[in-house]
């Protein structure tokens with residue numbers, strides 16, 4: 001083992017065995033040991049003592065739309081990864097759409113990797129996309145290291161990323177299962193969306209009615225059926241409808257290989273509070289009622305929902321018009337996700353250990369990075385966030401690192417101030433000061 005270069009100490013280190021006073025030793029960018037708090041520090045090692053601030057594993061956000069290259073006026077690798085670092089995230093996995101090109105061929109993946117390489121302040125991996133016409137590209141993309149494949153079951157919002165009907169879904173899923181891959185799915189059924197009342201305009205209630213729960217429930221039921229038939233591994237993206245929870249719980253109990261994520265906005269914002277015309281709150285599926293939110297929290301607690309990811313999906317401010325039907329659908333949350341989720345988790349009696357499980361350990365597992373990321377234990381990368389969990393701040397859009405400072409959280413007071421973020425043993429941001437980009441491009445472990 002290499003000599004210890006860095007020693008991190010806190011009275012509250014979140015480890016897989018719980019939170020305790022500990023000393024964490026680091027060499028060559030990896031954690032070498034988690035030791036008792038009082039252990040002697042080697043004389044040649046640098047000591048960083050965080051006192052009572054919490055040392056937690058850097059978050060792993062597996063659902064981010066960076067949009068680079070092609071729609072860089074919406075977001076880009078430089079701004080997205082700085083925002084993520086400021087929010088305690090040390091790994092993100094980029095969604096295959098909204099960039100031009102989308103990540104649907106190996107050539108396109110290479111283009112994306114080349115663009116990201118010297119802009120990444122945190123580690124970055126890539127999802128591939130499953131389109132109606134790219135089944136032949138799925139295996140080569142898998143072999144090139146994408147973490148899995150995203151598909152839409154209803155229109156995606158951009159023309160270059162068409163959705164799969166049930167036949168195409170079956171074909172793509174069979175192909176992905178043939179090489180042991182993962183399909184991640186935007187699950188809203190297009191027929192239920194078409195049948196729903198489409199009034200448009202500024203009223204949030206009208207928008208909510210246009211994206212009903214049964215669109216999600218039906219698509220998820222169909223996905224479960226396909227996964228079961230093909231013994232394929234599937235993941236439900238951004239679950240909003242609590243009505244789908246019993247279906248998911250039953251599928252899991254039957255051994256269907258399905259995992260589920262939800263997002264900070266479904267867990268912390270409610271339909272009742274969205275002002276009419278406020279399309280910074282628009283996303284698909286939509287933010288639903290408070291009673292729905294309570295059930296999502298219960299499902300996180302009992303494991304029906306596995307993890308929490310941002311679905312950070314920004315656009316320029318001019319596309320966030322006051323007509324919910326035509327405004328861009330997507331919520332920016334990268335920098336605020338930890339604080340937003342922690343604030344509500346705390347209020348509901350959950351611990352920071354739970355938040356770490358949902359936002360770091362389980363997401364690392366989802367993409368097979370759990371030998372490197374997602375926990376403070378020997379052998380993993382020395383990726384950390386240092387958090388003052390009882391300090392509050394009021395969200396000021398001007399303080400965001402996102403390219404477009406549009407946020408549904410403006411003016412909210414949140415618990416949890418990230419004091420510094422560390423990537424492979426280097427402090428990459430502290431007090432708003434960033435180092436040069438030190439992120440690496442990640443590929444799926446073979």
Ligand SMILES: [Zn+2]
Nearest residue numbers: 063095311313
């Ligand atoms: Zn998304």
